[in-house]
Amino acid sequence: MxxxxxxxxxxxxxxxxxxxxxxxxxxxxxxxxxxxxxxxxxxxxxxxxxxxxxVCLEDMAATLTVAPDRRTARAPAGWSLKRLTAALWEEGLALANQGDVNPQSLAGAMATGTHGTGRDLGNLATFARGFRLIGPDGAATWCDATTNPDLFQAQRLSLGLFGIATEIEVEVIPAFHLTERIEKKSWAEVRESYDSLVERHRHVEFWFFPHADDVILKTLEMTDPCDPPPSTTDMEETAFRRLLKIGAFAPPLVPVLQRLMMKTGFDGRRRGPAHTIFPSDRTIRFEEMEYEMPRATGMEALDEVVAWIRRRRLPVSFPFEYRVVAGDDIWMSPMNRGPVAAISMHQYAAMPWRDLFADAEEIFRAHGGRPHWAKRHTLSRDDVDSLYPMAERYRTVRRAADPQGKFLNAHLEALFS
Incomplete structure (x- = not known):
């Protein structure tokens, strides 16, 4: 199979x-x-x-262990974020941030720099404090900031190159609740006010259909304790799925369909435990490319790529997603030069996407962008070296941890062998 x-x-x-x-x-x-x-x-x-x-570690026998000071927990690396955050909640704890879906494994999310949104909140790899790794010889090794420090620094965003993580020590905070608000706003208004929105809200992001003039704005704020929400998603997908199928059958209709979609009223609220509000159900299959831009150039890059799509009436069927993420010091993190604007470009899986993404990638690269490692990109080894000053040190650690390249595949060998 x-x-x-x-x-x-x-x-x-x-x-x-x-x-x-x-x-x-x-x-x-x-x-x-x-x-x-x-x-x-x-x-x-x-x-x-x-x-x-x-190998998939979902079924490995393992437990969550909370440190006596309740600032960290040792978690099974193969647990999904959904399973982990529910277990943390039972302990009165939480991750400080999450993305908008939660089936990913903890190890996979950290290994690729998966992120949520927030001016002061980094990607999930920034929460890692230590790793237990199974090396190529089957031996277990622990690494953290003081034990095997170079291995730890590389492993924080590892792409799975240094061993199979079985346990991760992760930073946690006291459990908290969130209020979510979804509303429709004009693109012009959000573009003008986005920096102030980022300052006012713990989390703020928006979705922008490139052929429409309004955006769907989402904010999250901490709130008083409350029951879990009745819904497991921020927006219902039935109408959108119907329009996507029409657009796949008749791509020239995509601009009209998007404007029709945005005539719908978007006004939703949910409240509940943070781990039930951060994620939403995403059941429509798509392909995705995401570039992390220097925050100062994000809006300019989005303007340019949307103008290109409109000028050529390209059938980009999904909205762009725009978020901000804090900077970090992780060797291979796209956020390690400072805070970023993350621009996600999606395309319905039943429609062509390769040429669209390749052309849009040129725009994002011209604005200083670096791709999310798990989303579609065409980086070469030379690109990696020019974008990441620590790339060769990363490779040196990889060669020491895995001399025979057991954890490489063709894609990663081209970049990091």
């Missing part, structure tokens, strides 16, 4: 092993010539692709 990613565009012929114990995992890694780990398959790039062995 072949393995596929969430969107169906990445396929691998390797068997998928679901070990029950760390010993079983170690034996499998030791015996394999090549091995990659997978979580929920939410990477659009072929990060998990393998011809020999893929």
């Amino acid at each position: 072949s393995w596929t990613n969430w969107s169906g565009s990445v396929v691998a012929s390797a068997p998928v092993l679901r070990p029950k114990t760390e010993d079983e995992l170690a034996a499998a890694v030791r015996a394999a010539a090549k091995v990659r780990a997978t979580g929920a398959g939410h990477s659009f790039m072929p990060l998990c692709q393998s011809d020999e062995l893929i």
Whole structure:
């Protein structure tokens, strides 16, 4: 049986092993010539692709252990964010931030720099404080800021290159509740006021259909304790799915369909525990490219790519998603030069996307952007070196941790061998 990613565009012929114990995992890694780990398959790039062995740690026997000071917890790396945040909630704890979906594994989310939104909040890799790794010989190693520090610094955003993570020490905070508000605003108004919105709200983002003149604005704020919300999603998908199917059948209709979509009233509110409000159901399959721009150039880049789409009446069927993320010091993080504006470009999985993404990527790169590692991009080894000053040190640590390249695949070998 072949393995596929969430969107169906990445396929691998390797068997998928679901070990029950760390010993079983170690034996499998030791015996394999090549091995990659997978979580929920939410990477659009072929990060998990393998011809020999893929391992999934969802079924491994493991428990959550909270530190005595309640500032960190040691979590099973293969747990989904949904499972982890529910377990933390039972302990009166939470992650400080999450993205807008939660099926990804903790290890996968950290390994790719997955993020939410927030002026003062970094990507999920910034929450890591230590890792237990199964190396190519099956031996377990611990790394943190003082024990194997170079390995830790590289592993914080690892792309799965340094071993199979089985346990991650993660920073946590006291549990909190959120209020979510969804509303329709004019693009001109949001563009003018976005910086002030970012200052006023803990979380703010918007979705912008490129052929329409309004945006869907979403804000999240901390609130008083309350019950879980009745809905598990911020927006209902039925009408959007219907319009996407029409647009896939008749692409020239996409601009009209988007303007029709935005005639709908968007005015929603939810309240509840943070881990039930951050994520929403996303059941429509799509492909995605995301570029992290220097925050100062984000709006200019979005203006340019939307103008290009409108000028050519291109059938880009999904809205752009625009968020801000704090800077960090992680070697291979797209946020390590300072705060960024994250611009996500999606396309319905039933429609062509490669040429659209390639042309848009040129615009994003011209504005100083660097891609999300798990979203579609065409970086070469030379690109990696020019964008990341620590790339060769990262490779040096990789060679020391995995001399025979057991954790490489064709995609990663081209960039990091």
